[in-house]
Amino acid sequence: MKNFFKIFILIIKKDILVETREKLNLVYLLILSPTLSLIAFVFIGSDNPTALFFFTSLIVALLANQRVSRQEVSLGGDLILISAPCDLSIVCFSKILFFILINIFINFIVFITLSLISEDIFLNSINFLTLCFLFSVGISSILSTFSLMLERIKGEGHFMFMLIYPLILPFLLLSYNSIPLIDLYGGESFFSSFSLQALIAFDILLLTICPILFSYSIRR
């Protein structure tokens, strides 16, 4: 267990170091997130800023995830991790956590952009932050697992990555159903809603099975 956390923290540290050293992905996110927020605001409108927030975050997350994994492959980091003398599920789990951190960064930028251009945004902050986190966990689990597997396939890997987009549809549906509840209910009522409970259940399920499936699918 001690080793597990040691390796886990090492991989996260390595990823953060690579991102801060390369800086390309961070700059990319800093430009893409506000730009897409503004585009979505202009075209979709400001009737439902919360839905707008999740929509923009989702698009940026889909693009960012592929970029982060591609950078890892181009630097050869994935081969080092896969051939490392540790269980592959730890690698996948740490990658999921790293992408959750990236997702929080994306959410932060999108939130600031939308706060500047929209007045009535996110009345209940605790409910909103909870939904943001749960949404990030589900999306990160699926995208990280598949991008880790598919980025190494030459040629059809990118098309195959697009084919996994339907896998996030159940999460989108549950999150979409939870959005109106953010402002409607406060505290316990929000947490007792079916959509949120289902979202929590699937997040836990995915966070558990994705690393296991990853270690089974990539055998040395």
Place this chain on the structure above:
Amino acid sequence: MFFFLRKYSFIFFVIFMTLSLYMTFLYAPKEKIMGDVQRIFYFHMGYVLVFTLAFTMNLIYSIKFLRNNKEIDSKLAYIHAEIGTLFTFLTLVSGMFWAKPVWGTWWTSDPQLTTTLILFILYFSYLVFHKLAVRSGVPRYSSVFAIIAFIDLPIVYISVRVMRGISPVVFGGEGGGISSEMMDTLLVTFAAFFFFYLYLLDLRIKLDKI
């Protein structure tokens, strides 16, 4: 037992389907509010049974393939997904034919309809993904896809009960439910479609020479 059923599935299918057609159109009473259009429901539920079975088998074979790495499991998982996708499509179409006279629209954003459409899109993507994964030499990836895709199936069943929608609850619903004649017809139709599923499976396996 399973191989016996599969071998004689066509005979059982013909017997039960004939009985089912008789019961659907002559034995089952006419529904008071919806009228004759309600009879689509028996076949509609049969399609639901088939895709549930097919996707469950797809999950089982995908797990087996990840564990044992035998090519036959991967092929069987794909075959089950093919049958399941076909019947999900038929479920959507038959549901639309039922919805038009009853709800006055072909499609509405009801939770069960939406989750079923998602299920169809998911497994349709799986079929393409599997082909590409096999071609790229990584068929195990499609098993991971199938296992995660299966998560949507319970949502389809739960959505009708928990999320606010207009789809009727057939089994165990409060105040709803169906009469005993209707239930008999439904069970016979279930049997007919179960053997139809086995027959299709048998044909498909023979086609792939597994």
